[in-house]
Amino acid sequence: MMEDILMDAIGELDDDLVQAHLEMRQKLAADPPKRFRKWENYLAVAACLVLVVSMTLILSSVFKNDPIVKDETDLPSSDGDGGNDNDGMVPPNDGDGDIEGDTDTDGDEEDVPPEDGVDGDGVTDGSNWEDMPYNPVLPEKMPKHFQFSLVWGTYGISSYDSQTGELVKTTDATHPEDYKTILHLSRDQLEEIYALIYRLNVANYPEKYNPFPDYGSDPSYTIILSVYDGVGVKTIECREIAIPDGVFTMDAKARAFIETYRAIRDVLTESEEWKALPEYENFYD
Amino acid sequence: MDNESYLSDESIVKLYFSRDENAIAQTDLKYGKLLHTVAYNCLNDDECAKECQNDTYLETWNRIPPECPKLLRAFLCKITRCIAINRYKQMRAKRRVPSELTVSMEDLAYTLHSGDTAGAYDAKELGRVIGDFVRSLPQKQRYIFMERYYMAGSVSDIAAALRLTESAVYKELTKIKLGLKMHLERNEIYL
Numbered sequence: 442m443m444e445d446i447l448m449d450a451i452g453e454l455d456d457d458l459v460q461a462h463l464e465m466r467q468k469l470a471a472d473p474p475k476r477f478r479k480w481e482n483y484l485a486v487a488a489c490l491v492l493v494v495s496m497t498l499i500l501s502s503v504f505k506n507d508p509i510v511k512d513e514t515d516l517p518s519s520d521g522d523g524g525n526d527n528d529g530m531v532p533p534n535d536g537d538g539d540i541e542g543d544t545d546t547d548g549d550e551e552d553v554p555p556e557d558g559v560d561g562d563g564v565t566d567g568s569n570w571e572d573m574p575y576n577p578v579l580p581e582k583m584p585k586h587f588q589f590s591l592v593w594g595t596y597g598i599s600s601y602d603s604q605t606g607e608l609v610k611t612t613d614a615t616h617p618e619d620y621k622t623i624l625h626l627s628r629d630q631l632e633e634i635y636a637l638i639y640r641l642n643v644a645n646y647p648e649k650y651n652p653f654p655d656y657g658s659d660p661s662y663t664i665i666l667s668v669y670d671g672v673g674v675k676t677i678e679c680r681e682i683a684i685p686d687g688v689f690t691m692d693a694k695a696r697a698f699i700e701t702y703r704a705i706r707d708v709l710t711e712s713e714e715w716k717a718l719p720e721y722e723n724f725y726d
Numbered sequence: 727m728d729n730e731s732y733l734s735d736e737s738i739v740k741l742y743f744s745r746d747e748n749a750i751a752q753t754d755l756k757y758g759k760l761l762h763t764v765a766y767n768c769l770n771d772d773e774c775a776k777e778c779q780n781d782t783y784l785e786t787w788n789r790i791p792p793e794c795p796k797l798l799r800a801f802l803c804k805i806t807r808c809i810a811i812n813r814y815k816q817m818r819a820k821r822r823v824p825s826e827l828t829v830s831m832e833d834l835a836y837t838l839h840s841g842d843t844a845g846a847y848d849a850k851e852l853g854r855v856i857g858d859f860v861r862s863l864p865q866k867q868r869y870i871f872m873e874r875y876y877m878a879g880s881v882s883d884i885a886a887a888l889r890l891t892e893s894a895v896y897k898e899l900t901k902i903k904l905g906l907k908m909h910l911e912r913n914e915i916y917l
Contacts, residue, residue: 443839443917444831446847448811451875452804453853458860459800462872463760469869469887655829655881657896683896689836691822 576644577670583635586671591705595684597663601709603631604669608709610718624714634705638668641701645694646677652695656683664702732756735798742790750783757799761806767878768810769817770825778813782806807876827878834875837903840916847915859909863902870898 590602598611603626610620626634643666661681668675677698685699709715733741733752741749758779765778782805795801817823860871866888873879873887881899885892910917 443835444828445815446849446852446917447834447838447875448814448827448831449849450847450852450856452807452811453850454857454860454876456795456797456800456804458857458872459803459876460797462869462876463799463803465865465869466873466877466887473887474889656833657893658900659897681893689832691832 577668577673577675578644579635579639579642579668579670581639583632583639584671586669587631587635588669589634589638589705590665590667591702591709592663592665593702593706595660595662597665597680603634608712608714610715611721614722620718622714622718624709624712626708630708634708637701637704638666641697643668643675643677646698648676648678650677650679650698651682652679652685652692652698653683653688653690655690656688657681658683658688660684664698666702666705739790739794739798742787743794750787753783753786753802754779757802760799761802764803764806764877765810767880768807768814768825768827770823771817774813774817775810778806778810781809785809825878826880830874830878833899834903834906835917838907838910838917840907840911847917852915855910855913855915856906859906862909863905867898867902870895871902874899 588602588604590600590604592600594611596613598609598613600609601607601624606623606625608622608624609617610622611617612620614620662679662684664677664679664682664685666677679698685702690696690699732755738749738752738756741752761779761782762775765775766772769775769778782802785805786802789805793801811827814823814825814827818828822828860868863871869888870884873884874881881892881895884890885895888895890898
């Protein structure tokens with residue numbers, strides 16, 4: 442085995458290397474290096490500046506009797522893209538209350554299709570679906586309103602949302618709009634993807650998940666899988682994980698997740714729509 | 727470790743030469759904890775680690791004299807690591823050993839694997855090439871390499887010792903592994 446070859450070879454390192462390391466080890470134990478000494482200074486200066494600016498703003502708002510921050514909805518999203526920042530699935534009919542507001546108590550939700558984004562009472566529910574953990578045990582047969590979205594790639598540059606059909610090859614381009622297209626999956630393709638997700642058993646996975654906790658990579662990789670089963674959205678979010686092609690894991694659960702992600706991704710990237718998109722400008726992998 | 731309260735390495739070696747059994751007690755007192763750590767990182771089993779420690783003392787007793795180690799600490803560590811790895815291989819034949827050694831070596835092997843047919847390499851020769859690479863590393867990376875792959879220390883312990891984040895250690899490990907792969911390929915070694 443290759444591991445054995447390496448273990449034996451590393452065991453043959455010269456005594457002086459080993460001794461130097463052991464001395465360094467002892468020295469570090471006795472006198473650990475101070476962490477981020479320079480940063481601490483910068484941090485202190487930055488904190489003072491923030492304090493001064495905050496105080497100035499507060500005082501000026503008090504004297505002018507003018508609110509510092511208007512309604513939160515007036516604020517642009519932090520990444521400047523209007524909030525559509527590939528950070529997970531936009532829930533089907535998001536914003537019109539279908540998902541979050543219409544969970545009824547008789548459990549027959551799946552049989553009653555929501556009609557054009559209006560709840561039973563016709564009122565949009567303002568509750569935030571992301572705040573509600575949802576752990577569905579999916580039925581073997583694909584639910585009528587099944588939808589999914591997948592964000593993947595280095596820094597999550599690629600995405601697909603079956604609800605809107607928007608397929609994004611990359612957001613990292615001079616003209617990102619050139620890398621977007623619409624892909625409407627066939628019923629068979631959707632069923633194929635549902636079967637993969639059903640076998641994965643998404644209820645087994647936490648909302649924040651790292652399949653490779655022992656690994657890291659720079660750049661990091663992102664996979665966000667969201668599943669809508671007609672009742673709620675389950676999202677499994679893997680951010681800042683190691684690039685899956687470069688690591689090996691014995692964890693069956695992690696392997697199942699990565700294999701499912703790859704299979705879904707392959708369905709998307711083998712489509713004519715994907716192939717028609719231009720070549721990447723930048724490559725991270 | 728307070729060096730004042732222990733015998734010097736030279737004095738311990740002298741005890742071995744005079745066949746004084748106090749040599750073992752003094753070795754255990756001074757280096758017992760270190761040797762236990764080396765064995766435990768390989769085996770993830772406290773009892774087995776203690777047995778490796780005792781086997782190390784016996785082996786040292788048998789080897790000094792005639793050998794006269796100039797660097798006693800490295801000499802002892804090498805013996806413990808060798809014994810622990812032999813035991814590790816026996817244990818692994820029955821089941822996967824959930825130790826840091828397993829994780830670190832699988833990870834390293836995965837990165838260094840060239841995909842081609844691996845050649846047969848002498849451990850000593852490969853060790854010499856790896857040694858050259860380790861010597862070329864900056865001090866921090868050298869520490870990380872030795873701690874992760876020689877001592878089989880955990881990433882969290884390395885991060886704590888260097889006051890780095892675990893993520894920073896992983897990044898350094900990635901650089902080290904890729905550097906080693908290139909170094910091996912430059913020496914026409916394909917694993």
